[in-house]
Amino acid sequence: MVGHWTRGRRYGLSGRAWVLSEDPDDRRVLREATDRSNAGRAALAAYLKTLATEVAADGVTVNLLLPGRIATDRVAALDAARAEREQRPVTEVEAASKATIPAGRYGTPAEFGASAAFLCGDPASYITGTALRCDGGLVRSL
Structure with a gap:
């Protein structure tokens, strides 16, 4: 992939590239794979930080x-699986999860999409x- 982007300089490549990271709560479900x-x-x-530097010009x-x-649907499935494991109502699991988020709720797909659209648009050139977190303040570090 680096070769493709590097060659792009010769061809006047321009545009936006963005990557979605997986939900941080997957780490709770896949504890054995956490290190990897x-x-x-x-x-x-x-890698993406290096790539950004190479293609910014x-x-x-x-x-x-x-x-x-x-x-x-994925977050609903994770909440349902946790509720089943802990033998608690799904609404209770959802409420506990939302309580860990400073915004007090889950984000909407539209909010996430708007964040992606912003990064891909001219105002973000x-x-x-x-890295832009769209997490309602869930991750407490910068």
């Missing part, structure tokens, strides 16, 4: 868009090599 998953995420972030931006708990 964390290493993979770190490697992907480092061509007007290409590369950013990561990191979702938190977005109200999707000077934003490159960064």
